[in-house]
Amino acid sequence: MRLPSAVSALAAAARHRVVCIGLLMMLALPGCDASDTRTASDDPTPLLIYCGVTMLHPIRAIAEVFEAETGVPVVISQGASADLYRSLETARLGDMYFPGSLSYRIDNLHAGLLGEGAHVGYNVAALLVRAGNPKRIPASLAALTDPALAVVVANPDSGSIGRETRRILRLAGLYDAVLRNTVLMATDSRNLNQALLDGSADVVLNWRATGRFPENQPHVEVLDIDPALAARKKLVINLLTFSQQPALARRFMKMATSPRGQAIFRDAGFIDARGRTG
Missing domain, CATH: 3.40.190.10 (Periplasmic binding protein-like II)
Incomplete structure (x- = not known):
């Protein structure tokens, strides 16, 4: 049985917006062509962001605005940050990685898969x-x-x-x-x-x-606990160096750092990049 192309499968997944890691691992198998840039209906190729579960609410809200303005669907692979990194490392498919801590960027920069980053707020x-x-x-x-x-x-x-x-x-x-x-x-x-x-x-x-x-x-x-112990943890969306749509990914990252995107983060209970709360 012929497996679907990676892009076709993601286009189908975009109808549900959030997908599991297992689907992405399937797309990394032989026969899943990640270089395919067209779907059967010639729909726009979806953006794929690997997003830690804690940030799912604001990212889903920003994705809805982004899709309405650009016509480009956004697929969100949710999970634990370490599991998501292992998934993108294997699949080499997707556009952005948004872990729940800056440490995942620092620890993995040497591998060359994480490009520029956009600071969008803080966790505590x-x-x-x-x-x-x-x-x-x-x-x-x-x-x-x-x-x-x-x-x-x-x-x-x-x-x-x-x-x-x-x-x-x-x-x-x-x-x-x-x-x-x-x-x-x-x-x-x-x-x-x-x-x-x-x-x-x-x-x-x-x-x-x-x-x-x-x-x-x-x-x-x-x-709330002692802030000397529970320090603010920086949240950064990372562009993936193997992204096939880096310009669109940067546009999404820019939206997340814009006043509109920052308000979405505050409304979801996060501290924004300027230290403000909702």
């Missing part, structure tokens, strides 16, 4: 609990060591919040104690919040902005 970590804080959990990292609480943190090997969790807890001298008190480790920010929503966790350490997402806001409460 916080404790999240169920709405109303029924267990009266204090806004302190020490709460994560309380054996009376069901604690869930993220895996540092899969996503940006896992890396940030490890950094924060090591700085506080609590990493080993928290791991001993953890009931499970999540892969990313979405799974952390799901643990709160389904009752698996009493408290999680997660990106603050996720508490503002529409699906989470009625159900969770944000507890």
